[in-house]
Amino acid sequence: MADEPLRVMGLSGSIGRQSKNGMLVDLALKKAEALGAEIHFWDLQEKPLPLVGEDGCWSNPIVKEFQEMASSCDAFLVSSPEYHGTMSGVMKNTFDWVYEQHVGGKVFGLMSTLGGISNSNTLNHMRIMLRWLHGNPVSQQLALGHVKEAFDEDGNLSDSSMDERLQSLVVSVLTTATMYRNS
């Protein structure tokens, strides 16, 4: 880790922090914090982003705050539910509010939750989208299938192999962001 802590922003493609994606992003951020990062969860319930294109959206102060927060961060931990084989509309709308100037060249860790069996559709679609933003997702990723059963009552992942994958994803994001910062 660099002397200055890395700033890591958490983004969830579900609105509530108690949603499975909110919980997964929180877990990932806690792991990042334990490794010395400064963490910032963007809570859409407290600070809802408008839909791109709706009346007044271009001058909404929350959008400016969101873009400034994204610009100030070195890396992102992002999780979307899979909806009809791809990321949620909430996740896409969140990304539609940032441009290369905010996230270009920065590091992303990608996660996805599914009601059914796990697959990589949403993760792949987020990777493709990030190419347009010149973001750099690390190769590690996490798809959490059968998500209703995936957390224990303390909010931790019930399957230790999933927790290990999450840890390795977070380590990779922080290591890569540190490397970028020092290059």
Ligand SMILES: Cc1cc2nc3c(=O)[nH]c(=O)nc-3n(C[C@H](O)[C@H](O)[C@H](O)COP(=O)(O)O)c2cc1C
């Ligand atoms: C509109 C909609 C579409 C969904 N499509 C899928 C799907 O294609 N595949 C799947 O496994 N689960 C699907 N689900 C289940 C969600 O992925 C699941 O509820 C979500 O990951 C739970 O996360 P959350 O608590 O953050 O919402 C869908 C749910 C909704 C509401």
